[in-house]
Amino acid sequence: MNYFPSVCPLDCPDTCGLLLGVEEGQVRSCQGDPNHPFTRGFICGKMKKYPEYLNSSQRLKVPLRRTGPKGTGAFEPVSWDEAIEIIQKRWQGIIDEYGAEAILPYSYAGTMGLVQRNSGHAFFHRLGASRLKRTICSTTADLGWTMTLGSTMGSDVESIIHSDLIIIWGMNVASTHVHFLPFLKEAKACGARVIQVDCYQNRTSPYADEVILIPPGTDTALALGMMHVLIREDLLDHAFIQEQTSGFSALAEKVLREYEPERVAQITGLPVSILEKLARAYGSARAPYIRIGNGPCRQWDGAMIYRTLACLPGLVGAFTKKGGGIHCSSNTGQALPTGVVTREDLLASPVREINMIQLGKALTEPDGGPVKSLFVYHANPAAVAPESDLVLKGLARPDLFVVVHEQVMTDTARYADLVLPASAFPEHADLYRSYGHFYIQKTQPVVDAPGEAKSNLEVFGLLARAFGFEDEHFAKNAEELIEELLSQNTPLLEGIDRADLEAGKAVRLNVGDNPPLRFGRFQTASGKLLFENPDLAAKSYPTIPEYRPREKSEPEKDYPLRLLANPGHHLLNSTFGGREDTERLEGAQRILISKQDASVRKIEQGQQVNVFNHLGEACFAAHVTKQVPKGVVVVEGVRWHSRVPGGKNVNHLTTSRGTLLAEGSSFNDNYVEVEGKNEKS
Numbered sequence: 001m002n003y004f005p006s007v008c009p010l011d012c013p014d015t016c017g018l019l020l021g022v023e024e025g026q027v028r029s030c031q032g033d034p035n036h037p038f039t040r041g042f043i044c045g046k047m048k049k050y051p052e053y054l055n056s057s058q059r060l061k062v063p064l065r066r067t068g069p070k071g072t073g074a075f076e077p078v079s080w081d082e083a084i085e086i087i088q089k090r091w092q093g094i095i096d097e098y099g100a101e102a103i104l105p106y107s108y109a110g111t112m113g114l115v116q117r118n119s120g121h122a123f124f125h126r127l128g129a130s131r132l133k134r135t136i137c138s139t140t141a142d143l144g145w146t147m148t149l150g151s152t153m154g155s156d157v158e159s160i161i162h163s164d165l166i167i168i169w170g171m172n173v174a175s176t177h178v179h180f181l182p183f184l185k186e187a188k189a190c191g192a193r194v195i196q197v198d199c200y201q202n203r204t205s206p207y208a209d210e211v212i213l214i215p216p217g218t219d220t221a222l223a224l225g226m227m228h229v230l231i232r233e234d235l236l237d238h239a240f241i242q243e244q245t246s247g248f249s250a251l252a253e254k255v256l257r258e259y260e261p262e263r264v265a266q267i268t269g270l271p272v273s274i275l276e277k278l279a280r281a282y283g284s285a286r287a288p289y290i291r292i293g294n295g296p297c298r299q300w301d302g303a304m305i306y307r308t309l310a311c312l313p314g315l316v317g318a319f320t321k322k323g324g325g326i327h328c329s330s331n332t333g334q335a336l337p338t339g340v341v342t343r344e345d346l347l348a349s350p351v352r353e354i355n356m357i358q359l360g361k362a363l364t365e366p367d368g369g370p371v372k373s374l375f376v377y378h379a380n381p382a383a384v385a386p387e388s389d390l391v392l393k394g395l396a397r398p399d400l401f402v403v404v405h406e407q408v409m410t411d412t413a414r415y416a417d418l419v420l421p422a423s424a425f426p427e428h429a430d431l432y433r434s435y436g437h438f439y440i441q442k443t444q445p446v447v448d449a450p451g452e453a454k455s456n457l458e459v460f461g462l463l464a465r466a467f468g469f470e471d472e473h474f475a476k477n478a479e480e481l482i483e484e485l486l487s488q489n490t491p492l493l494e495g496i497d498r499a500d501l502e503a504g505k506a507v508r509l510n511v512g513d514n515p516p517l518r519f520g521r522f523q524t525a526s527g528k529l530l531f532e533n534p535d536l537a538a539k540s541y542p543t544i545p546e547y548r549p550r551e552k553s554e555p556e557k558d559y560p561l562r563l564l565a566n567p568g569h570h571l572l573n574s575t576f577g578g579r580e581d582t583e584r585l586e587g588a589q590r591i592l593i594s595k596q597d598a599s600v601r602k603i604e605q606g607q608q609v610n611v612f613n614h615l616g617e618a619c620f621a622a623h624v625t626k627q628v629p630k631g632v633v634v635v636e637g638v639r640w641h642s643r644v645p646g647g648k649n650v651n652h653l654t655t656s657r658g659t660l661l662a663e664g665s666s667f668n669d670n671y672v673e674v675e676g677k678n679e680k681s
């Protein structure tokens with residue numbers, strides 16, 4: 001067996017260094033690369049079994065044309081030439097009759113490679129297609145962070161070994177960021193205390209010394225209550241506040257006036273003593289570190305949660321203390337601006353933008369002209385987008401021309417008129433940047449793609465040629481685009497070891513020891529951390545952090561239980577949803593419910609239940625557990641509709657309503673009712 005370095009392409013903060021074992025032209029093993037400084041040789045169970053997925057009969061190998069009704073998965077093979085010709089003719093007809101904006105690309109994060117992930121943009125810009133607003137994941141978190149810290153990078157997770165207090169806030173690291181754990185364990189061995197702030201007890205809870213559960217979306221109030229205590233008891237770093245922040249007195253005045261612990265206790269349901277203890281622990285720690293996940297950003301005013309949490313380390317000067325700080329994302333987009341791949345300049349005139357979380361609406365009752373064709377690549381919107389009822393209704397529209405570029409026959413691919421086979425990461429070249437650590441890494445293809453499968457970049461090259469686009473850009477291969485990405489003279493690329501990068505090694509960006517203050521100041525216009533942000537007034541958004549609850553909408557009033565729709569441990573979003581080993585490990589599609597809520601509904605352990613709201617319904621096995629507080633129910637994992645009993649996953653229950661300002665996804669801001677079905681699973 002020959003071993004080659006590679007990188008996990010999945011949408012996960014860890015972006016693991018891999019070693020792929022190749023024999024007779026096939027990847028036979030997938031292991032962690034012990035030389036990767038962050039992921040250090042171990043990988044998750046999902047990827048250990050990747051070779052079986054890669055070589056399985058599930059992989060699509062030739063283009064397919066639909067022969068049966070939409071959604072049934074009946075197809076026949078066609079050649080690539082035929083497939084491209086069909087697309088070109090259908091699209092030209094649509095462009096002539098409705099204009100190019102009637103064509104909508106839909107992609108997200110099946111691969112995080114900077115070239116393959118972004119390679120469709122240039123083509124769709126040149127075509128003049130509608131633009132997809134990519135809001136499904138972290139838009140809300142990013143906006144909130146920016147309001148306080150601009151484009152400042154996150155504090156290095158590796159540094160937590162020097163921290164004495166680590167708060168894991170709204171993140172199930174044991175499932176979604178497993179490489180956090182070795183650093184956490186090392187910190188604990190050196191005496192660090194670990195506190196988790198979440199809405200239920202998850203796989204991460206056993207790693208915490210203390211678990212603080214609050215009602216979903218009340219984090220801003222909790223953080224403001226902590227600030228009240230910090231300010232009242234003068235647990236502040238005055239020198240840091242003076243030199244590196246602005247707006248402290250306005251913040252202090254408001255927080256002292258409005259967020260006394262008694263009021264915050266009412267909002268969060270936490271005893272005043274717990275709140276005060278948390279604030280004092282934070283204020284007296286030598287180097288407190290906060291790792292915040294994306295869970296809270298799927299709340300109505302999610303941006304405010306991130307804006308407010310980002311202020312906490314500013315009060316105690318944690319940014320300058322070794323091991324202290326805050327991390328939501330590494331936030332290193334500035335290292336490798338993707339404009340050389342996405343080519344905004346190819347867009348001749350502005351086009352309409354369609355929010356990806358409102359795909360169902362866009363397909364069924366669009367604003368400003370119809371969507372007549374959808375081109376889906378490295379995404380599975382039938383399963384992952386909210387309001388599945390509407391999404392599936394849209395996808396089933398007989399007049400909608402759907403093309404899906406995929407590795408396997410997903411829920412979305414089943415609705416396609418044409419399915420195009422896609423290569424996987426060991427089969428194409430790319431460059432990877434992580435949103436959880438500070439290393440970049442380049443990959444080479446180590447095996448051929450199966451059958452006639454092609455990479456995203458190759459497919460857009462073929463389409464560009466079919467449309468007669470002569471721009472030089474469309475003739476470039478992945479290596480050339482990687483080179484262009486790396487040739488930008490950004491400060492974070494300065495001095496990196498190109499030879500190491502070419503050799504497939506993980507190379508640290510030029511972020512220094514303390515990324516948030518890499519340039520000596522925060523990356524806001526004034527260089528300060530903004531306790532008060534005057535620019536927000538123009539958006540009618542509070543200039544100083546403030547807690548505002550969302551009122552239930554009229555149709556929600558009939559549904560008492562708050563649903564959190566979290567990621568699954570063995571899945572990666574819906575990726576691997578069709579793998580039998582994954583399904584075995586995930587088990588039945590479950591809903592976690594408290595004893596109190598189960599008993600008033602006469603629901604027993606393991607019983608089949610119907611979960612429903614004004615948006616739809618789905619079946620689950622009830623898991624009655626102390627993990628969730630009364631009033632909250634939790635579903636972990638986005639299953640393929642086609643693979644669960646009843647044919648419906650949790651997104652039949654989630655709203656396409658966007659979050660405040662960011663218009664991001666609201667997967668954790670839904671209400672449901674649960675009803676027993678009188679059969680045991």
Ligand SMILES: Nc1nc2c(c(=O)[nH]1)N[C@H]1C(S)=C(S)[C@@H](COP(=O)(O)OP(=O)(O)OC[C@H]3O[C@@H](n4cnc5c(=O)[nH]c(N)nc54)[C@H](O)[C@@H]3O)O[C@H]1N2
Nearest residue numbers: 170171172176198216217293294295296567569571572573
């Ligand atoms: N195994 C696995 N790993 C993954 C993924 C996956 O599907 N499976 N998905 C990947 C992707 S795309 C992403 S974006 C990340 C997602 O990962 P993150 O969103 O960063 O974190 P999660 O692990 O989902 O944990 C979110 C936590 O937030 C909690 N939560 C929800 N609402 C609130 C709230 O209002 N307040 C507080 N305090 N907590 C709240 C949830 O209960 C949950 O425990 O993970 C990535 N990694």
Ligand SMILES: Nc1nc2c(c(=O)[nH]1)N[C@H]1C(S)=C(S)[C@@H](COP(=O)(O)OP(=O)(O)OC[C@H]3O[C@@H](n4cnc5c(=O)[nH]c(N)nc54)[C@H](O)[C@@H]3O)O[C@H]1N2
Nearest residue numbers: 108109110137378379380384405422565566567573574575
């Ligand atoms: N209920 C609920 N819904 C959620 C979430 C949740 O926590 N709860 N999480 C949300 C989040 S955070 C995100 S980021 C989205 C993710 O949504 P998506 O980005 O749609 O992610 P996946 O479901 O993993 O689908 C990715 C698909 O890309 C395919 N693929 C992989 N590599 C390639 C490639 O190189 N080329 C092509 N053409 N295809 C490829 C894979 O086979 C897979 O089917 O889901 C969101 N949906």
Ligand SMILES: [Mo]
Nearest residue numbers: 011136137138
């Ligand atoms: Mo995500």
